[in-house]
Amino acid sequence: MNNIPEQPRSSSLVSFAQNALIPICLGLVLLGAWQWLVDYFEIAPYLLPSPTLILRTLLADWSLLGSALLVTLQITLLSFLLATTLGVLISFIFIQSRSLERALFPYAVLLQVTPIVAVAPLIIIWVKDTTLSLVLCASLVALFPIISNTTLGLKSIDPDLMNYFKLQKATRWQILHRLRIPSALPYFFGGLRISSGLALIGAVVAEFVAGTGGSGSGLAYQILQAGFQLNIPRMFASLFLISLAGILLFSLMTWVTQISLKSWHSSEMNIEN
Amino acid sequence: MDKVPTPSLNSSDLAVQVVSASKTYLGGNQALLPVNLNIQRGEFVSLLGPSGCGKSTLLKMIAGLASPSSGAIKLWPKVGLSPQSTDSFSEHTPPRPSQIHEPRLSFVFQSPTLMPWADVKTNVRLPLDLAGVPRDLSDSSVDEVLTRVGLTDFADALPRELSGGMQMRVSIARGLVTQPDILLMDEPFGALDEITRHKLDSDLLSLWQKQNLTIIFVTHSIHEAVFLSNRVIMMAARPGRITEEFLIEQPYPRSSEFMVKPEFMHYAGLLQRSLEKASVANH
Numbered sequence: 218m219n220n221i222p223e224q225p226r227s228s229s230l231v232s233f234a235q236n237a238l239i240p241i242c243l244g245l246v247l248l249g250a251w252q253w254l255v256d257y258f259e260i261a262p263y264l265l266p267s268p269t270l271i272l273r274t275l276l277a278d279w280s281l282l283g284s285a286l287l288v289t290l291q292i293t294l295l296s297f298l299l300a301t302t303l304g305v306l307i308s309f310i311f312i313q314s315r316s317l318e319r320a321l322f323p324y325a326v327l328l329q330v331t332p333i334v335a336v337a338p339l340i341i342i343w344v345k346d347t348t349l350s351l352v353l354c355a356s357l358v359a360l361f362p363i364i365s366n367t368t369l370g371l372k373s374i375d376p377d378l379m380n381y382f383k384l385q386k387a388t389r390w391q392i393l394h395r396l397r398i399p400s401a402l403p404y405f406f407g408g409l410r411i412s413s414g415l416a417l418i419g420a421v422v423a424e425f426v427a428g429t430g431g432s433g434s435g436l437a438y439q440i441l442q443a444g445f446q447l448n449i450p451r452m453f454a455s456l457f458l459i460s461l462a463g464i465l466l467f468s469l470m471t472w473v474t475q476i477s478l479k480s481w482h483s484s485e486m487n488i489e490n
Numbered sequence: 491m492d493k494v495p496t497p498s499l500n501s502s503d504l505a506v507q508v509v510s511a512s513k514t515y516l517g518g519n520q521a522l523l524p525v526n527l528n529i530q531r532g533e534f535v536s537l538l539g540p541s542g543c544g545k546s547t548l549l550k551m552i553a554g555l556a557s558p559s560s561g562a563i564k565l566w567p568k569v570g571l572s573p574q575s576t577d578s579f580s581e582h583t584p585p586r587p588s589q590i591h592e593p594r595l596s597f598v599f600q601s602p603t604l605m606p607w608a609d610v611k612t613n614v615r616l617p618l619d620l621a622g623v624p625r626d627l628s629d630s631s632v633d634e635v636l637t638r639v640g641l642t643d644f645a646d647a648l649p650r651e652l653s654g655g656m657q658m659r660v661s662i663a664r665g666l667v668t669q670p671d672i673l674l675m676d677e678p679f680g681a682l683d684e685i686t687r688h689k690l691d692s693d694l695l696s697l698w699q700k701q702n703l704t705i706i707f708v709t710h711s712i713h714e715a716v717f718l719s720n721r722v723i724m725m726a727a728r729p730g731r732i733t734e735e736f737l738i739e740q741p742y743p744r745s746s747e748f749m750v751k752p753e754f755m756h757y758a759g760l761l762q763r764s765l766e767k768a769s770v771a772n773h
Binding site: 375377378380381382383384385386387391395396399402478479482 | 553554555595597599600601603604605606607608616617619620621
């Protein structure tokens with residue numbers, strides 16, 4: 218009786234160009250202004266290095282910085298995985314009963330409000346293995362958004378749809394995997410996007426607190442070292458790599474969200490009014 | 491084709507028996523005074539009344555979504571075997587012990603209540619999946635029911651790609667795919683525009699005539715009730731109760747022409763006056 222309403226869906230490539238082009242142009246303009254300011258006022262490189270100097274430092278110190286980036290990324294990804302796994306498990310426990318959630322939720326909040334820099338020294342003392350202690354610290358930072366978003370999602374069910382499942386005598390397991398989990402996905406992915414950034418922040422903060430040097434040191438340690446040596450260009454290069462990693466992680470999560478939610482959820486639809 | 495508009499009063503043909511069932515919510519709010527209601531198999535009964543008259547509550551109690559505070563509701567009373575137990579569908583579905591004596595029941599909500607992440611055929615297949623029907627069997631049932639509601643071309647569409655009327659069709663298809671004995675509908679077309687609503691009403695009537703189906707239909711539209719039902723139960727609010735009952739003694743099939751006939755107007759007038767009485771009674 219009706220045709221499917223027309224959905225003018227621009228290809229993801231076009232929308233990527235639209236989304237990326239403007240920020241990139243703005244970035245280039247700002248970099249140009251930065252370069253010009255440094256050149257014109259002859260600002261000393263130990264106060265503010267020019268973008269080209271930072272780039273040259275990045276290339277020259279790549280063996281050092283590249284391996285440091287790998288270390289930080291490894292800690293970030295491990296802690297992100299750990300936080301996601303733990304967070305989802307805890308959410309499943311939370312939805313089992315309301316009293317269980319009431320009993321446990323304050324402790325999840327406690328986890329969230331306790332500054333990681335305050336807890337990190339303790340963890341580093343307790344856990345001998347450096348990588349593991351850093352991963353634990355970063356996981357603590359990334360955990361809460363997963364718990365709170367996934368729990369909210371698992372509970373955000375259309376009540377009539379829930380009634381329908383009950384009418385059809387659906388089992389607890391059927392309700393979980395056919396109704397609760399699909400309903401929770403948009404919230405879960407929202408949590409992933411926040412947590413991916415937090416895992417990186419957690420990893421960097423934990424490295425700072427641990428202050429571990431040597432071969433297995435990450436970008437935070439390079440920033441500390443460069444600070445001591447007043448090697449400001451290298452500091453900026455490290456900073457640049459951390460930001461880049463964060464942006465890439467966030468984009469990856471956005472992409473995963475788009476793929477997974479396909480076109481059913483309003484947050485991922487192109488609505489043209 | 492020759493549905494008898496006046497059902498016989500043979501008690502062994504009862505589909506639903508409501509025995510002085512009432513509903514009082516926590517806090518003492520009396521949603522429904524004790525009501526008695528017998529619905530014969532194959533009937534199309536509408537529950538009509540102002541908001542707050544307990545018509546949805548009564549329907550939900552029949553569905554088992556709410557339990558009566560007093561009284562009882564019996565489905566398919568005095569019958570040993572489900573009348574569907576010999577058809578092809580049930581042969582392949584090992585009936586759970588509790589189901590052998592129970593009729594199949596389907597509920598269609600006011601909103602389409604579809605899973606937004608699942609395409610049309612997955613939504614329609616849901617009750618079969620939940621019952622553990624093997625995929626190859628359920629797929630043919632789904633194809634068949636989609637043809638009946640005219641949605642074959644949209645089997646792979648997501649709900650949001652469909653209009654409100656089409657989403658409602660999906661919801662009805664999901665209700666019919668289990669080959670129910672009783673179809674309960676809670677103001678299913680209330681949110682649709684007049685034209686779409688009438689189209690769906692007509693389609694529902696022809697679906698009802700094609701298979702042995704008992705329909706209990708909650709509505710607040712007099713015209714819809716007269717057009718569809720062979721019996722209309724009038725209800726009043728505060729407290730919810732049944733006030734009157736009307737047999738619409740008009741032959742099926744009914745087409746749109748029925749709606750301009752004097753007989754239609756006659757019944758609509760009767761219901762109108764009854765509804766007004768029901769609405770002012772306790773003000």
